[in-house]
Amino acid sequence: xxxxxxxxxxxxxxAYGGMQALRDVSLSLRSGEVVAVLGPSGSGKSxxxxxxxxxxxxxxxxxxxxxxxxxxxxxxxxRNVRRDIGVVFQQFNLIRRRSALENVLxxxxxxxxxxxxxxSHFSSQDLERAHEALxxxxxxxQCHQRADTLSGGQQQRVAIARALAQDSKVLLxxxxxxxxxxxxxxxxxxxxxxxxxxxxxxxxxxxxxxxMAQAYANRVLTMKNGxxxxxxxxVPSM
Amino acid sequence: xxxxxxxxxxRSRDGVTLNAHTNMPAAPTRSAVARLTFxxxxxxxxxxxxxxxxxxxxxxxxxxxGLPRLASxxxxxxxxxxxxxxxxxxxxxxxxxxATVGVTFGAIIAAPVCLLAARNTTPSPWLQQxxxxxxxxxxxxxxxxxxxxxxxxxxxxxxxGVLGIAVHSAGSIxxxxxxxxxxxxxxxxxxxxMSGAGQLKVFxxxxxxxxxxxxxxxxxxxxxxxxxxxxxxGIVGAGGIGQELKNSMDLLQFDRLFxxxxxxxxxxxxxxxxxxxxxxxxx
Numbered sequence: 448x449x450x451x452x453x454x455x456x457x458x459x460x461x462a463y464g465g466m467q468a469l470r471d472v473s474l475s476l477r478s479g480e481v482v483a484v485l486g487p488s489g490s491g492k493s494x495x496x497x498x499x500x501x502x503x504x505x506x507x508x509x510x511x512x513x514x515x516x517x518x519x520x521x522x523x524x525x526r527n528v529r530r531d532i533g534v535v536f537q538q539f540n541l542i543r544r545r546s547a548l549e550n551v552l553x554x555x556x557x558x559x560x561x562x563x564x565x566x567s568h569f570s571s572q573d574l575e576r577a578h579e580a581l582x583x584x585x586x587x588x589q590c591h592q593r594a595d596t597l598s599g600g601q602q603q604r605v606a607i608a609r610a611l612a613q614d615s616k617v618l619l620x621x622x623x624x625x626x627x628x629x630x631x632x633x634x635x636x637x638x639x640x641x642x643x644x645x646x647x648x649x650x651x652x653x654x655x656x657x658x659m660a661q662a663y664a665n666r667v668l669t670m671k672n673g674x675x676x677x678x679x680x681x682v683p684s685m
Numbered sequence: 686x687x688x689x690x691x692x693x694x695x696r697s698r699d700g701v702t703l704n705a706h707t708n709m710p711a712a713p714t715r716s717a718v719a720r721l722t723f724x725x726x727x728x729x730x731x732x733x734x735x736x737x738x739x740x741x742x743x744x745x746x747x748x749x750x751g752l753p754r755l756a757s758x759x760x761x762x763x764x765x766x767x768x769x770x771x772x773x774x775x776x777x778x779x780x781x782x783x784a785t786v787g788v789t790f791g792a793i794i795a796a797p798v799c800l801l802a803a804r805n806t807t808p809s810p811w812l813q814q815x816x817x818x819x820x821x822x823x824x825x826x827x828x829x830x831x832x833x834x835x836x837x838x839x840x841x842x843x844x845x846g847v848l849g850i851a852v853h854s855a856g857s858i859x860x861x862x863x864x865x866x867x868x869x870x871x872x873x874x875x876x877x878x879m880s881g882a883g884q885l886k887v888f889x890x891x892x893x894x895x896x897x898x899x900x901x902x903x904x905x906x907x908x909x910x911x912x913x914x915x916x917x918x919g920i921v922g923a924g925g926i927g928q929e930l931k932n933s934m935d936l937l938q939f940d941r942l943f944x945x946x947x948x949x950x951x952x953x954x955x956x957x958x959x960x961x962x963x964x965x966x967x968x
Contacts, residue, residue, distance in 0.1 A: 502879070529880075530879075533879065534879045536875075542873045542877075542894055555880070556887070565889045613881075
């Protein structure tokens with residue numbers, strides 16, 4: 448295992464028009480740990496998650512995934528680094544008309560030949576990885592069910608399986624449980640914590656409920672007005 | 686009314702529905718300006734329409750004079766003359782074939798262009814604008830005009846019609862397709878992008894399945910539309926039933942003309958019904 452942290456970010460800033468959404472945010476994430484980001488809505492949590500993937504381009508700052516720089520990477524380099532980041536979104540972002548298995552296979556697109564992608568005819572290794580990933584999130588039985596017929600909790604677990612099938616080192620989860628009922632939310636967070644421990648994933652997860660962060664995170668960051676205001680083992684007393 | 690207009694304009698500005706708190710009546714100065722603008726726009730609209738009536742040379746007197754002629758033709762059209770039915774049916778089949786092949790060729794041209802023209806799939810804004818201009822040119826020139834040019838280039842017959850339909854439809858298909866692609870949710874695309882896949886793979890795997898029913902529906906609509914519109918292509922010698930229509934008109938064979946119109950009507954009704962049924966199944 449490399450001695451680099453799984454994810455490092457230095458001085459990330461982002462402004463939308465005149466509004467400073469992120470100010471000089473730095474953080475570091477080790478393999479196997481779950482870090483929660485807490486903060487009121489509008490505090491910049493989602494912008495931070497988008498900037499860490501460069502789905503939104505930060506105005507400044509440096510991001511490293513393992514030893515590799517994500518900032519400034521273009522083309523093939525960018526795709527290589529992104530492959531190491533799995534993402535889970537509040538709205539799951541599954542391809543509605545595809546099955547759970549096909550959605551998980553979306554994590555294998557990078558190395559699959561174009562004709563296999565176009566015909567959804569994946570290699571047996573890719574299929575095996577996808578089935579494993581679905582089994583790891585407890586959805587082996589639903590593999591051929593269409594994504595838009597799955598429950599919210601199941602959809603989010605498919606999204607996590609997609610990140611697993613991608614063999615990512617880092618899992619970024621932006622409000623992964625905000626659209627789920629409390630029991631399902633706990634199950635999804637427990638699953639992510641479990642995968643962090645068992646597979647050495649580094650998990651960064653934004654949440655808005657302190658109890659949940661307390662229950663599942665090894666470390667808690669809090670954000671306010673686009674800045675990190677607290678970093679520690681525990682949720683700061685409110 | 687005033688509150689409605691205000692709400693509508695605010696919504697278009699920030700893209701969200703107003704809540705009860707902000708949905709207040711407009712300030713008086715603003716409403717006066719809005720009303721004046723509305724009146725001026727209405728006035729300009731009326732003036733434009735009157736100008737159109739004058740330019741289009743609308744004359745009820747001429748219609749009145751022409752009516753007896755129309756009536757005598759109508760009388761001579763009955764009963765319809767189906768004696769050449771096999772020929773006419775073949776020509777109708779030619780029209781359907783031209784529209785079908787023309788639209789598929791158009792779709793093949795449209796597929797890459799619509800990816801360049803859609804905001805969310807274009808590789809660069811520098812390609813998006815030229816792609817849109819190209820589509821507007823293709824759409825702006827009717828397949829009738831293209832067919833006229835292709836008849837000169839490849840000779841009389843349905844092939845010229847196919848090319849005319851293909852080139853014009855490519856513009857329409859690509860424009861409608863790119864608009865459908867732009868309505869695709871960004872989420873699945875972003876998730877697939879994070880797998881490290883390139884843009885084409887992301888489109889094919891994560892976007893295409895969700896917009897496919899819309900794309901197919903658009904294609905069916907254009908097929909149906911082209912069956913209807915390509916009945917006239919024969920007039921410029923580009924094949925199909927229009928050719929027979931023109932012959933009958935030139936020879937003042939109104940009973941044969943009536944038979945042709947009935948065949949066109951039957952053909953269009955069948956195609957429209959089939960296309961509508963298929964599109965309902967898709968969406």
